[in-house]
Amino acid sequence: MDKNTFVVEKPCPICLQKTHVIKPKSRLMMESRDADTCVHYKDFNINLYRVWLCEHCGFAGDEKTFGVRITDRTRTQIKEWLDGHPIDHEFVDENDAPRAITSLERALDCLDLLKAPIAKKASTNHQLAWVYRSIGDKEHEEEYLKKAAELYAQSLATERYPIGNLTDTMALFVTGSIYYLLNDYNNCASFLSRIIGDQNARTRERVLFEKARDLWEDVRAAQKEEEKAKK
Template identity: 30%
Template structure:
């Protein structure tokens, strides 16, 4: 296909951490990203699902199958390299993901990246982000069962990340990860846990400059109280 066939995409040059192959992966041009509104767990609804940047979040090496996101570490231990080689590369049938991706192709790329993340022993924060974004993709497709499944997996990884403090150096902050744990707990029916984490944010609100996150936590806490009051009537 000619580049003009997909003006919303561009080629990004990259190098595979596992096999050192050089290749290009498709990314979405920012000028084509139009957001209608956002959900309370930060998912953005786009005017065109074709122009959804989540479709291109994961990079897949066409040569060996190693799949990763920008949050993955560039470091790879010898044991991780052996596991990835044995369980991914040696079983890989060459496939090109550097095209305009369908929903099915994007979902496949996330599941490959999650498998690679487990084999590589990536940080819990990275795995939480992958699971969360995959849940968003299923939300956009209206698949609530799979959305709930990956929200739950993301929640577990966020909790482990918070406990191990492996989110330091990432885009996550103390308040943001507390909020995400609270919000994903709420969305997966763990109300007591959600209240506990939202309360932590509110208790420490004067120590944080992240006023937007604090207000969102207060809103969710109030919504839950209102819902509980209605159900008690």
């Protein structure tokens, strides 16, 4: 077991049985943060522990999803789907990247079945990209970064914010920063400019506003370099 985690029992919202789950300890030492808000802690990869997998029925979701109330009808539907799509869901007390990937993919299926907000699917795809980043799998990292950015864009166009703790300014910033990492500077600029042009964001979410402005300057510099290279 990783020294930065501990195991507790939680009721599964689908089969209603208690399952063992792994939680990260609260005192982790942060080392750095990537442009797209991926946080790195000393000697610990928190992205391996974003979702729980029920050891009885194979349902997966983050702590919040485990706590949501689900109607009997939806519960039966999901139970049937899980029975028809078995994966290895035996409890182990330490996650590695393959297991985290299986759990996050299963969590995405469960979000679909729960008709969860698009923003939630976006963040789960983003977390998958981070797991691939941690093992140096560039191809899959980019695949999931693209999916995350497209879903965030779709969410921003259709969903009402805030969604949980996520404000639209945060979603705009995350989307812009993902496009930045994908070297898609035009899309990046178009999302960041919506923060920079927003007077409310400037006063209400000052730190985020400043981060957006810093990234915007990096993007402008990168765009200029690109133009120079073309000449």
